Amino acid sequence: MAKLSMVGCLVVMGLLTGCATQSAPLEPxxxxxxxxxxxxxxxxxxxxxxxxxxxxxxxxxxxxxRLPTGVAVVPVTRAGAAASAVAAGGEFDAALNLYRAGDVAQAIALFEQFLNTTQLNDVRVPLAQYWLGDAYYTQRNFEMANRLLATSLKNNPNSDKAPMALAKLIESLRALGRTADAEALAQYGVQAIQ
CATH class of the missing domain: 1.20.5 (Single alpha-helices involved in coiled-coils or other helix-helix interfaces)
Known part of the structure; x- marks a missing residue:
């Protein structure tokens, strides 16, 4: 028992000594x-x-x-606006005017109507494909934008719209997760489509 109490005393003394030595280093x-x-x-x-x-x-x-096209898109419903615009200047001009005015949905409908009813050798077809692709790009419908912008570039690679079509096509591909295609197109340009 004396041995046990001696061990107990040593433990208590060790604890006390340890506590005493630890209190000084705690301050720093x-x-x-x-x-x-x-x-x-x-x-x-x-x-x-x-x-x-x-x-x-x-x-x-x-x-x-600004939006990529510089057109502020504000959804506007204009009953009969497309029909009256067509009567005034033809589908292509009406679609372009509606698009520039911010009525993207009506412009898309007229561009599609124009492309469905116009001969492929009409010089406005590649432009309509560009503007329709641009309209879809504005709406963030990158799948349709991709198809139409690529077709426009393939049909008219030297158009004044070609640099913008190429840039938007590259961004559409990236948005679709097709980064390798986008990089190839960025590196080789319109020649990658031909």
């Missing part, structure tokens, strides 16, 4: 942790300031952001 640890906390707080404040500055820049840039 608390002090260094306080400094670390201050440093981290300063960094967080700095990051918040950077974030606010970036938000301000994004807000400024968003004021100047």
């Amino acid at each position: 640890k608390v002090d260094s942790q306080g400094q670390l906390l201050q440093e981290l707080t300063r960094r967080v404040i700095g990051l918040e300031q950077e974030q606010n500055a970036l938000k301000a820049q994004v807000a400024t840039l968003a004021e100047y952001a």
Whole structure:
């Protein structure tokens, strides 16, 4: 029993001694942790300031952001607008005017009607394919945009619309997850379609 109490005393003394030796080193640890906390707080404040500055820049840039075609798309229902426009200047011109006015849905309908009723050798066909592809691109219907823009480029690779058609075709392919095709098209240009 004396042996047990002696061991108990040693354990208690060891604990007391250990506690006594640990109390002194805790003060520097608390002090260094306080400094670390201050440093981290300063960094967080700095990051918040950077974030606010970036938000301000994004807000400024968003004021100047435009759709890829430069046309503001506002859904508008105009009963009979397409019919009266066709009577005034033909399907192609009416579709283009509606598209430029922001009535994309009516423009798509007229461009499709024009393409379905016009001979393929009409010089406006590749342009109608471009504008129809552009309209689908604006609506983020990248599958249809892809088909029509590629057809337009194949039928008229030297058109003044070819650079825009190529750029939108590349972006449509990327949006569809076809990055390898997009990269090949970006590298080889219209020749990749021919």
